[in-house]
Amino acid sequence: MGDVSVQALDALPWERLVAVYPTASAKEVHRVLRHLLSSGPASTEDDCAPLFSGLSLEGSGVSSAATATLPFVVALAADPRTGARATLVELLGSLARNAEHCAPHLVDPGWPDAWEQQRPAIQALLTDPDPVVRRHAVPLAEGSARLLERWRAEPDLSVRLPVLFTLARFPEDTEARAVLAEALRDDDPVVRVAAVHAVSETDPGIALREREQLLADLVDPAIRARREAVWYRPDVEHPYTREAVAFWTAVLFEDTPAEATAFLTRLAAAADPAEDTDLLLAVLDHSWRLLTRRRSVEAALLPLAGGLLDHPDPAVRYRAVHLLAALGPCAAAHADALAALLDDPGEDEFLEGTVGELARWALARMNDARALPGLVEGLCATWRGRQDRGYVLSDARSPDLADLLGPLRAHADTLLPAVREELRRELADPDLPGWVPADLLATLKAWGTVALPALPEVTAYLADDFRRHDAAEALAAMGPAAVAAAPAVRERMALEPPGNHRWLQWILWRIGGADPAETLRTLAETLPKPGEPPYFPYAWLAGFGRRAEPYADELRRLLAEAEDRTRVEVAAALWTVTGEPEPARPILEQQVLSFVAGDEYYGLFHTALRTLIRFRAIGPTVRDALRGLRDEDRRLSAYGDYRAILQDEEFRELIDEALAG
Secondary structure (H helix, E strand, O other): OOOOOHHHHHOOOOOOOOOOOOOOOHHHHHHHHHHHHHHHHHOOHHHHHHHHHHHOOOOOOEOHHHHHHHHHHHHHHHOOOOOOHHHHHHHHHHHHHHHHHOOHHHEOOOHHHHHHHHHHHHHHHHHOOOHHHHHHHHHHOOHHHHHHHHHHHOOOHHHHHHHHHHHOOOOOOHHHHHHHHHHOOOOOHHHHHHHHHHHHOOOOOHHHHOHHHHHHHHOOHHHOOOHHHHOOOOOOOOOOOHHHHHHHHHHOOOOOHHHHHHHHHHHHHHOOOOOOHHHHHHHHHHHHHHHOOEOOOHHHHHHHHHOOOOOOOHHHHHHHHHHHHHHHHHHHHHHHHHHOOOOOOOOOOOOOOOHHHHHHHHHHHOOOHHHOOOHHHHHHHHHHHOOOOOOOOOOOOOOOHHHHHHHHHHHHHHHHHHHHHHHHHHHHOOOOOOOHHHHHHHHHHHHHHHHHHHHHHHHHHHHOOOOHHHHHHHHHHHHHHHHHHHHHHHHHHHHOOHHHHHHHHHHHHHOOOOOHHHHHHHHHOOOOOOOOOOOOOHHHHHOOHHHHHHHHHHHHHHHHHOOHHHHHHHHHHHHHHHOOOOOHHHHHHHHHHHHHOOOOOHHHHHHHHHHHHHOOOOOHHHHHHHHHHHHOOEOOOOOOOHHHHHHHHHHHHHHHHHHHO
16 A cells, blocks of 8 residues: 555645645645544544545545545555544545546546555455444445445445445346345345335335335334434435434325325324324424425325324424414314414424414414414514524424414404504514514515504604615505605605615605605616616506506617516516507516426516406416416425415416406
8 A cells, every 4th residue: 555654644745735625725634634644543523524625525626635645545544543434434435426526627637546556445445344434435336246245245234225225326237136126025124115215216116016015114113223223325424213214215105196195194094103203203294395395285184184283292293283284274174173282382392483383373374263362472472582593494384474474464453453562562672683573564564554553663663774674665565545654754765875765765655655757757767778787676667557658668678688587577567557568468478388387487477477467468378378387286386395385375376366367
C-alpha cells in the first residue's frame, strides 16, 4: 500500500492540492488526516466530517486533494485500530459515486489511476472481520459477482440485507435473480419482506402477489424487535424501525390506490392494539400520504381512522383525528366521537398540536356548532404559546388559523367578538409574539363584508409596520362600507415610500375613499413601459372594468411583449376592460389545456378559468378537457399537507362551476 505514515502525509505537496468545495481547504484536509493517523481508536465520526466537504461533496467532483490522499483514507479505513473506520468507508463510497456520476471535467486526471491502485484494498473491505465495516462497504462492491460471493459467505443479517437490496440492481444477472427468488421463500420472515422490497425495483407487481405473506410477516410477534437491529438499506446509516419497514412496504402498493387501502385496512385489523402501535402509526401515516394524493381512497380510510379514535396511544388518536379533520364533511358520521375528544390533551412528540385541537378543527370542517365555543380564544392562546413552528410539509400538523377560521364565515356573528378582542390584546401588549394578528386579519379578509364590525381593530393595524398590509387587504375585502378607515389609509400612505402609494390608492378606492378616475389614472401611470419587466397588478386594473378601456392599447402591447406566465394575467385584464374575447380567449384556453396536460401553474389556471367562466366562454375543447380533469383521481394541488385537500376542493368547485354553465 506504500508509506501511509504521518511523515508521508506531511510530505504531500499541500500547497498545490485543491479541496473539492470552495470554502474547504487542503490545509484542513491535512489537519484532519493527521489527527486520524495519530488518534487511532479515539477517532470519531465527527472528526471525519471536514473530509466530506474537502474531498467528496456530491455534485462537486473529485479534487486533486482526494487523489493524493486516497491511500491514507483507504489505509485508515482498513486499519482495525482506527475508531472511525465505518465513516471512512462511507467516504470511499461517496468518492466512488462522485467520480462515476459527476461531469468528467470535475474529476482530477489522476483519480482513475489512484483508485485502480487501491482497488484490491477497497474490495477487501467486503471481507473485513467487522460487520459494520462490511455493511458500509457493500456499495463499493464491483459487480454482481462480488455481491453474490458476499451473499453466500455472509453470516450477519445486517450485512446480508444490504447485499440483497444491492443485488436487485442487476436484473440481467441470472444468478442474482435466482438469489432474489429464493429469498422470497426464505425461512426468515425478515429476509422474505426484504426480498419483496428488493424485487419490487424491477417487478412492481411483486408486492401484490406476496401480499398475504407480507401481512403475516409484518405482524409476526416473533420478529417484532429484530428489524430494528438488522434492516439496513445501502447508503443509509441507521437501521429502519419496524414502523418504517411497514410504511415503506405500504408504499409498494400506492400506484394502485384500491389495493393500497385494502392492504392498510388489513394490516390495521391484524395488528395487536397494544403490541403493534408502531404498525398502526405506519398505517395512519401512509393513509395520510395517500389521502393527500388521491381522492378515491377517502371512503376506505374513513372507517379505518374512525376505528382508531379511542386507541389508548395518543399518537394514534392524533393521526386518526387529523385524517378525519382533513376529510371534513365526509367524516360527519364520526362527529360525536370527535366531540368527545375536544378536551383530549394527547399529542405526538414530533408533531404539532393536540388531539383536542384537531378534533375542534374536524368539527369546524363539518360546520358543527360544537366547535365554536372558545374556538378563537383557545386557538390564539395555543399559538401564542408556540415559540416557533417546525414541521415537515407532508406531515400531519395543526392548520393555520386562517385556514381553520376563514371557512367559518357563516358563524362570523358568533366568532367576531372574540376575534376583535384578540386583535386588541395583541395591540395592547407589544411583548406578545406577534404572529396571531396576521392570521386573524387574513380571516377577516376571507369573511369580507360580514367582518365590518371589526373595522376599528383592522384600522388600528394600519399603524403597525408589520401588519399594515394584512390590515389593508382586510379593509379592501370589506368594501365601501369601510370608508371610515379612509383617513387612516391616507395617514399610512404619508409614511410609505412612493412605490407603495399605488397600492394604498387602490385600497382607498376599494373602500370608497378615493375618486375612481384618479385611482385609475394613478394605477395606469405605473403600467410597465416598453423594455421594462412586465410585472404589474393587472387584476387591480381589471377591477375597473370598462372604465379602464382607454388603456387597452397598452395592455395589447404588454400582451405582445409578455412572457408566458404574465400573458395570462394580461389577457384576463384585457378581456375584462374591453369586453372583447380576442386576442385574450385563445391564451386563456391554452392555459387551461396546459394545466390539464400537466402544467403546474395553479394560480394561472385559476385566473384563466375564472375569466372564461365570467364571460360564459367555456368552449367544447375546454369543456371536454375539464371533464377529464374532474374525473382524475389525483389531487389538484401543489401542496403535500392538509392544504392539498383544501385546494383540491377549491379547484373542483371551480371546475364544477365551469361545467355547469
